[in-house]
Amino acid sequence: MSVSLFNTATRTIEAFKPLDPAGRMVKMYTCGPTVYNFAHIGNFRAYIFEDLLQRHLEARGFEVERVMNLTDVDDKTIAGCKKCGVPLADFTAKFKAAFFEDLQALRIKPAAHYPAATAPEYIARMIEMIQTLQSQDVSYKADDGSVYFRIAKFPRYGQLAHLNLDELRPSGRIQNDEYEKEAIGDFALWKAWNADDGDVWWESPWGRGRPGWHIECSAMATALLGPELDIHCGGVDNIFPHHEAEIAQSECVTGRHFSRYWLHCAHLMVEGQKMAKSAGNFYTLRDLLEKGYTGREIRYVLLSVHYRLPLNFTLSGLDAARTALVRIDAWLERLGALAGTVPAAETAAEPAMSRFLEALDEDLNISGALGQLFDWIRDSNRAMDAGQLTPAAAARTLADFAVLNSILEIDADKASIPDAVLGLVQERQAAREGKDWGRSDQLRDAVAALGWQVKDTKQGPQITRI
RNA sequence: GACGGGGUAGCCAAGUGGUAAGGCCGAGAUCUGCAAAAUCUCCGUUCGUGGGUUCGACUCCCGCCCCCGUCUCCA
DSSP: OOOEEEETTTTEEEEOOOSSTTSOEEEEEEOOOBSSSOOBHHHHHHHHHHHHHHHHHHHTTOEEEEEEOBBOOSHHHHHHHHHHTSOHHHHHHHHHHHHHHHHHHTTOOOOSBOOBTTSHHHHHHHHHHHHHHHHTTSEEEOTTSOEEEOGGGOTTTTTTTTOOGGGOOOOHHHHSSOTTSSSTTOEEEEEEOOGGGTTOOBOOTTOSEEEOHHHHHHHHHHHHHOSOEEEEEEEGGGIIIIIHHHHHHHHHHHOSOOEEEEEEEOOEEETTEEOOGGGTOOOBHHHHHHTTOOHHHHHHHHHSSOTTSOEEEOHHHHHHHHHHHHHHHHHHHHHHHHHTTOOOOOSOOOHHHHHHHHHHHBTOOHHHHHHHHHHHHHHHHHHHHTTOOOHHHHHHHHHHHHHHHHHHOOSOOOOOOOHHHHHHHHHHHHHHHTTOHHHHHHHHHHHHHTTEEEEEETTEEEEEEO
16 A cells, blocks of 8 residues: 655656655645635635645554644735734734634644744744845845845746746736846745835844745745655645745755645635635635534535545535535444444454545545445445344444544534433433323423434434534 | 646536446435434436547547636735
């Protein structure tokens, strides 16, 4: 078994092999959020893809050290704090906190490090890197006081995106500004302070200013993971220019190949259209939670389409996810009731489990993997219907599922049921045994009034949140 | 214009040379005090389209149509 991944740099699926001579440690860098607003579900699609990647690598025996940066200074964060009339750090702190809450709601495994661009050690590192670039003559200070990277000095610029820079169509954004630059494609390493920046600035050898976006990632990635990464992830829209710029800066500074594998996640569409505030189809995670969907349902939807395909996000898709998850829950409850406290049979893992993992080995083929899971559920239910599954076999299946769930994290929330509800349900069971249906229905209403629903199943009452 | 990603049942979506996984919806059955849920079964002669290669193509080749994205600080 080996894990294969599609590498944007080569446009092929390659066997994954980390730099670590022991083949165990994996250094992974993932471009994180710009904390000027609540993150939207498109952002989270990328983070969930990265989470799946990390968890599957771990299931396959790798040890993953992942970094996710927080961009807490750029045009948008500065504009935001000015509008609110608060200091930049106060403005971004709110969205950083919200971001971590959202990650938890979506069950995304925490990264090892969450460096913030404005942390003094990283600002210092950025300045140091720019100084190195300056000394190599691959960057220059322009008339406006900003420092730019001279892409003419880095012939490989454009290689990741497979762009021929001479053929780029100038877009509106670059036609009307940036005239201080030598070449239209040169990008800012250090942006000189201007009045719009207010009190957001740092001292540097080139005067007051702030770092460019690209150098932030290069500095944080190399500071925490060293000069050479195994995997660098992001959304497809980051390929050009952001990741090209990271490669150019980092490789000029370190003299090393920056990242061995580049993985990019496709965009998310909503109801068949590009998600945009103007189209009225823009969702933050919070918007969906308010509609009554759970983090796990949203996670399932974002997880269930292959990361390199555009994902068409719809509310009916969320409803479908809810139904599918209920089916998994029912299966697990049924297995649990059968297994009781019997230890798992000491047999090899279910063949379905091997097939599940093998599907994910192939560039995270999640559809194939989920297909295996549902086949497994049907076969297992059939066996239970026929009374052919032993408690030990059921326990075995549950043990295998735990491995699967360590990758997908889709099991039911372990909601703690209040004692008051449990008491009413017990009372109701007694009434039902006495065939006192009137009393039973009354108690069901009482439970509902507390926000819970009782369903009578073969295994006894099932209590869920309404 | 350049560079990408797609078009498989009502919806979502695997497969990529040997005769269409899986999920949702829908239908039937089982279970059931009621309600709800659950379980099982069924549900495409066909893979955008026109050619070609082949004993055989959704899968390879050529042409065409349509959708989506990126093109200098959007995941």
